[in-house]
Amino acid sequence: MKGHGTGNDFVVLPDPDGEIELTPQLVATLCARHFGVGADGVLRVVRSAKHPDAVRYAEDAEWFMDYHNADGSLAEMCGNGVRVFARYLTSYGLVDAARFPIATRAGLVTVEVRPSEISAEMPQPTVGGESVARFGDRDYAGTSADVGNPHLVCPVDDVSTVDLSEPPILDASVFPESANVEFVASAEPVPDADLHVRMRVYERGSAETLSCGTGACAVAAVVLRTAGRETGTVAVDLPGGRLTVTIAPDRCLLTGPALIVATGDALV
Numbered sequence: 001m002k003g004h005g006t007g008n009d010f011v012v013l014p015d016p017d018g019e020i021e022l023t024p025q026l027v028a029t030l031c032a033r034h035f036g037v038g039a040d041g042v043l044r045v046v047r048s049a050k051h052p053d054a055v056r057y058a059e060d061a062e063w064f065m066d067y068h069n070a071d072g073s074l075a076e077m078c079g080n081g082v083r084v085f086a087r088y089l090t091s092y093g094l095v096d097a098a099r100f101p102i103a104t105r106a107g108l109v110t111v112e113v114r115p116s117e118i119s120a121e122m123p124q125p126t127v128g129g130e131s132v133a134r135f136g137d138r139d140y141a142g143t144s145a146d147v148g149n150p151h152l153v154c155p156v157d158d159v160s161t162v163d164l165s166e167p168p169i170l171d172a173s174v175f176p177e178s179a180n181v182e183f184v185a186s187a188e189p190v191p192d193a194d195l196h197v198r199m200r201v202y203e204r205g206s207a208e209t210l211s212c213g214t215g216a217c218a219v220a221a222v223v224l225r226t227a228g229r230e231t232g233t234v235a236v237d238l239p240g241g242r243l244t245v246t247i248a249p250d251r252c253l254l255t256g257p258a259l260i261v262a263t264g265d266a267l268v
């Protein structure tokens with residue numbers, strides 16, 4: 001099965017009883033753009049009760065999003081992934097509700113499924129200190145943020161000018177597990193949002209992607225803070241489309257489209 005959320009694409013691997021030996025090598029093979037199915041990551045659909053990382057959530061959420069980056073590494077959270085995961089569960093009759101919790105490595109995430117878009121109540125972003133990302137011979141200063149997974153948000157004048165062809169060098173004392181790096185530039189006002197920005201991202205474990213949901217939440221938290229606010233709605237335009245992030249005192253809501261686009265068997 002293949003799905004995407006604003007162009008951040010995933011192999012959706014149904015494995016309800018956790019029987020597949022999902023090695024980093026198998027994940028990398030599935031995600032390979034030319035020799036595999038091709039994706040930014042794998043979403044294994046497994047019952048919480050059947051996966052050691054999620055068994056503690058089994059009473060609250062039947063399903064665990066076992067997320068893997070394209071290089072086979074694990075990540076705590078994936079904002080587009082959890083929305084595609086929700087689309088899969090409801091489209092294929094595994095959940096018969098419009099609002100329900102999903103177990104992730106970053107905790108329980110409640111999703112709300114609508115025909116054209118899906119919202120996820122994400123971990124509340126925590127804005128941290130300053131750090132630097134080196135891409136090639138250029139240093140970009142940014143602000144760290146945690147959305148269950150680590151991010152560095154770097155303001156720039158124009159996101160289109162940044163070269164994301166190679167991975168960044170980050171400060172390992174700030175990011176011992178590395179991080180996703182977002183570039184953000186302000187954009188013209190749009191209706192229904194307090195702030196409007198453009199963003200590109202270099203994802204840990206997946207290189208540049210067309211969209212990153214946790215990255216959009218990190219960006220929203222940092223640009224709101226920069227604007228002197230703790231709460232508000234931010235429209236985030238990515239190469240793959242628009243995500244909307246609403247940060248309130250007690251929750252962070254990520255909203256955007258999420259689709260299943262293909263079914264089939266991988267033979268790799």
Ligand SMILES: N[C@@H](CCC[C@H](N)C(=O)O)C(=O)O
Nearest residue numbers: 075078079080149212213214
């Ligand atoms: N694309 C995802 C984030 C996936 C995990 C990330 N690469 C990491 O390693 O933390 C999203 O939509 O949030």
